[in-house]
Amino acid sequence: MPAYLEACFEEANGDAAFIAKALGDIARAQGMSQVAREAGL
Numbered sequence: 458m459p460a461y462l463e464a465c466f467e468e469a470n471g472d473a474a475f476i477a478k479a480l481g482d483i484a485r486a487q488g489m490s491q492v493a494r495e496a497g498l
Contacts, residue, residue: 458483
């Protein structure tokens with residue numbers, strides 16, 4: 458996730474919406490990971 462976010466910062470060229478989407482992607486991925494762990498997957 459840190460590498461993904463770093464790449465997004467490089468690609469964003471100051472576009473706050475692009476960074477916000479990347480942060481949302483990370484938040485969703487972490488949430489999905491948590492659900493998978495709780496489900497024993």
